[in-house]
Amino acid sequence: MNTTGELNWFKSSYSGSEGDDCVEVARTPQVVHVRDSKDADGPRFAVSPSAWVDFVGYAAH
Known part of the structure; x- marks a missing residue:
C-alpha cells in the first residue's frame, strides 16, 4: 500500500505485451x-501470502 492507503497494483511479468x-x-x-x-x-480475490506462494509454485511447473 502507498501512503494514501491505496493498493499498488502491478502486472504479471508473464502477461503479454498486447494487453490481453x-x-x-x-x-x-x-x-x-x-x-x-x-476490468x-x-x-x-484475495489470498494469504503463503497460499499465493503455493499457487505460483504450482503454476510454474
Whole structure:
C-alpha cells in the first residue's frame, strides 16, 4: 500500500505485451490481491501470502 492507503497494483511479468489476458497483483503483509487488468473495477480475490506462494509454485511447473 502507498501512503494514501491505496493498493499498488502491478502486472504479471508473464502477461503479454498486447494487453490481453493480464493479471495484476497488489500485496500487503497480510493479503495478496488479484484482479484482471482489463476490468480494474471488476471482481477481485484475495489470498494469504503463503497460499499465493503455493499457487505460483504450482503454476510454474
